Amino acid sequence: MSQACNFIRGTMMKATIYDVAKEAGVSIATVSNAINGKGKVSSKKREQIFEIMKKLNYQPSVIASALMGKKTYTLGLLIPDISNPFFAEVARAIEDQAHLSGYSVIICSTDNKDERVERYISLLEQKSVDGMIIATGxxxxxxxxxxEARNVPIVMLSRENDALSxxxxxxxxxxxxxxxxRHLAELGHRRMAVLSENRKVSSSRERLRGxxxxxxxRQIPFDDADIVICEHKVEEGKRAALALLGRPEKPTALFCCNDLLAIGAMQGAKELGVRVPEELSIVGFDNTILAEVTDPPLTTVAQPIAxxxxQAFQLLIEKLTEDDAARQRIxxxxxxxxxxxxxxxxxxR
Amino acid sequence: MSQACNFIRGTMMKATIYDVAKEAGVSIATVSNAINGKGKVSSKKREQIFEIMKKLNYQPSVIASALMGKKTYTLGLLIPDISNPFFAEVARAIEDQAHLSGYSVIICSTDNKDERVERYISLLEQKSVDGMIIATGxxxxxxxxxxEARNVPIVMLSRENDALSxxxxxxxxxxxxxxxxRHLAELGHRRMAVLSENRKVSSSRERLRGxxxxxxxRQIPFDDADIVICEHKVEEGKRAALALLGRPEKPTALFCCNDLLAIGAMQGAKELGVRVPEELSIVGFDNTILAEVTDPPLTTVAQPIAxxxxQAFQLLIEKLTEDDAARQRIxxxxxxxxxxxxxxxxxxR
DNA sequence: CTGAAAGCGCTTACAG
DNA sequence: CTGAAAGCGCTTACAG
Structure with missing residues (x-):
């Protein structure tokens, strides 16, 4: 039995390419070629080899082939927080796409802290991921x-960096x-306020600009004093709404740069006895599962998450395979x- | 310049242990020992080596050391769906714990399909993860x-398997x-119904039993006809509530085996004009972020997710390091x- | 079509 | 305290 040496105190060692080569009576190079469809391997041998592989339950080691310069089929996903529904949905979309190509994704919740970003990036590089998708600040x-300098393929998702192309x-x-x-204007609102994230967040900045x-x-007046800057949290939205609704000239509508803020705003309104939508209209952004669950359900701008x-995954793959892929912005x-x-x-009015 | 050969067409190759050994005038064994705190390395050399490492921006390759039998510092997390808030929160808890020890976690959304489970497990093994946390059916x-047979360390989370210990x-x-x-009974409810998951789900089975x-x-009557089996989805909860509230002897309270079902039930009640909680009390299970966001906010049984x-991560680490760690159930x-x-x-009544 | 050999970047006995 | 050498499980020219 060629497997004899494979048993150690009752535990079976993983079969290696040597085991299948020996059992098939060929060299490891031939086994490797058969697996990768490279070189020329006679079909009889190939079939024979595949049979042995099945029999020994052989699984090629990604680790070993990665060491020879092949890919690890693993990528890193940097997001602020996987427990935030928006990013959880983004993660699922990427995972599904990646899985189709045999890729695995490592989650990295950064809490938007550079210190955590750097730590994660270093870890990911040591683990030789093939690339990273960056959806965090x-x-x-x-x-x-x-x-870029170290030639790590990256694509930004839902964020941008003006400096780097x-x-x-x-x-x-x-x-x-x-x-x-437009939606709120068409509904006849004339006094509106905005809950926005920090100006460093490119997406919020653009949403506000639009x-x-x-x-x-439509010649509707709007003053920058009607903007409240918030962190990406429900409580912050609530706090902001409380402040805005306490003003003498209180707004009849709120645009919130993400659903979490919108939900906080709804809670703030309720606390003050301001009815939504009768006395206050609220629109969010993202269209996460949360928007379907509030009462009333939230009007929101849906991001095409899937x-x-x-696209992000495919873009990354392109960069991996084509060495001179042109920069793209989708x-x-x-x-x-x-x-x-x-x-x-x-x-x- | 020892780095001279390290530049190829403007892109810098990653420094290897050979580069730092050469630069430091020592053998790679010594560098390795210095890094890993093994063997004896004079402190002068050690310091010298660390300096060079910094200068060359040397990051040891996890891939290469894994090939020599060391750990990959990567683990797999199998869950039904990362976009489900409960599992997203679980993932974050595990990620945080793992990150403290330099571990990365690969997410695997299985949709509770064995076929996906097997595919993911095979991928994870090829990638030589150190272990897996399984929180999926x-x-x-x-x-x-x-x-077990292949000696892959696993710990089950929030699920159990009666057959295997x-x-x-x-x-x-x-x-x-x-x-x-008890909560509903103490509120005086006497006609209650349950929305439960499939009996194969051990956690739901236990919740129902409790x-x-x-x-x-308390001698409160309850009939198995008052149980509706649902998948883990909002719509299913709604469907079930619609059915239950259409019965002649409709329940005054619902226990839902997870928050998603409870939310669906709330939506069903609203559709029928049944007021929550005045006419229908609802309690959920999990205490995800969703429970804070509904109107009214959801009474629910909180799982100690963090x-x-x-615990799951620490248990896994124990199994990795102690070869004869006793089975545990926490x-x-x-x-x-x-x-x-x-x-x-x-x-x- | 097939195989011997070198090498990827490390770690680990083993000498000295 | 330090280094030469073997080896982990693969892939890739290069011969034949």
Whole structure:
């Protein structure tokens, strides 16, 4: 039995390419060629080899072949937080696409802290991932520059970096912001406010810009004092809504740069006894599962998450295989999903 | 310059252990020893070596050391779906714990399909992960048995397998079910129904058993006809609620084996104009972010997610390092979180 | 069509 | 305290 030496105290060692070569009476080179469809291997031998592989339950070691310069079929996904529904949905979209090509994805929740970003990137490089998809904020531009210099393939998802011309797939945030603004304007709202993320977040910046543009086109007044900057958290949305609704000239509609903020705003309104949507219309952004679950359900701008994940993965694969792939920026169109949190302004001017 | 040969057409190759050895004027064995704190290396040399490492930006290759039998510092996490908030929160808990020890986690969404489970397991083994945390349903017992036979360290999370005595960390689902039952009973409910998952899901089975026990102890009648089996989806919960509330003797309270079902039930009730909680109390299970976001907010049994993730990871590490670690089953206590979806029965008998 | 041999970047006895 | 050498499980020219 060629397997005899394979048993050690009752535990079977994994079969290696040597085991199958010996059993098949060929060299390891031939086994390797058979597996990879390289070189010429007679079909009888090939079949024979495959049979032995099955019999020995042989699984080639990705580790070993990676050491010879082949791919690890593993990639890193940097996101702020996997427990945030938006990023969880993004992760699923990427995972599904990756899995079709035998790729695995390592999750890296950064909490938007550069320190964590750097730690994760270092780990991922030591583990020789084939590439990274970056959907988290990275403040220090040197971090991305370093990645470029070390020739690590990356694509940005839902974020961008103005300084570096790096591949990216994003939703058309500007248009999404416009959709929100137009929707509320058409409902007759004239006093609106915005809950936005930090200006460093390119997507929020664009959404806000689009929103303002929609109002400007309709000569609806909007002042930067009507913008409240929040972190990406429910409580922050609530806090902001409480503040805005406490003002003398309180808004009749709120545009929130993500669903979490919108939900917080709904909670704030409820706490003050302000009815949504009758007294306050709210529109969010992202269209995560949360938007379907609130009461009333949230009107929001849907990001094409599945499409974004798919494109990001494919872009990364292109960069891996074509050494001189041109830089690309893929922009996907968002879509307004009208649910119950918006209605006509009750006191149109 | 020792780095001279390291530049190829403008791209810098990664430094290897040979580069730092040469630069430091020592052998690679010494560099290896210095890095791993093995053998004896004079402190002057050690310091010198570390300096060179920094200068060359040397990152040891996990791939290469894994090939020599060391760990890959990567583990697989099998869950039904990363975009389900409960599992996303579980993933984050595990990721955080893993990250503290330099571990990375690969996400594997199985959709509870054995076919996907097998594919993922095979991929993970080829990639030589150090172990797996399994928080998904696995119908075919041969799959887990195979893992055991091949000596792959695994720990089950939130799921169990009666057949195999495999390590597991779970919430005390039985007690959780009792908490729900007791809460509703104390509110005066006498006609209750349950939305449960498939009987194959050990956690749901236990929750149901605990719930029934709580009612039995109080002589509250409960019939198995009051159980509706659902998949783990909002729509399923809605469908079930619609059916239950259409019955002549409709229930005044619902216990749902997870938050998603509870939310569906709330939506079903609303569709029929049944007010929650005045006419229908609803309690969920899990305490995901969704429970805070519904209106009314959901009363639910909280699983100690962070604790479960931590324990699961630590258990796995124990199995990795101690070759004869005893089997363990860690049971964590859940906690009832009372919010707005439950209140006293309006027509107590 | 097939195989012997070198090599990927490390670790680990084993000498000295 | 330090280094030469073998080896992990593969792939890839290169001969034949």
């Amino acid at each position: 990275v403040d220090n531009p040197d971090i991305l520059a370093g990645l 790096v591949d990216a797939v994003v939703a058309d945030d500007y248009v999404g912001g416009m959709m929100a603004g 929103f303002k543009q929609a109002l400007a086109e 499409g974004m994940g798919k 922009v996907l169109r968002p879509e307004l999903v009208v649910r119950g949190s918006t209605c006509a302004a009750s006191f149109p | 696995v119908d075919n017992p041969d799959i887990l048995a195979g893992l 495999v390590d597991a960390v779970v919430a005390d689902d039985y007690v959780g079910g009792m908490m729900a039952g 719930f029934k026990q709580a009612l039995a102890e 604790g479960m993730g931590k 049971v964590l206590r859940p906690e009832l979180v009372v919010r707005g979806s439950t209140c006293a029965a309006s027509f107590p």
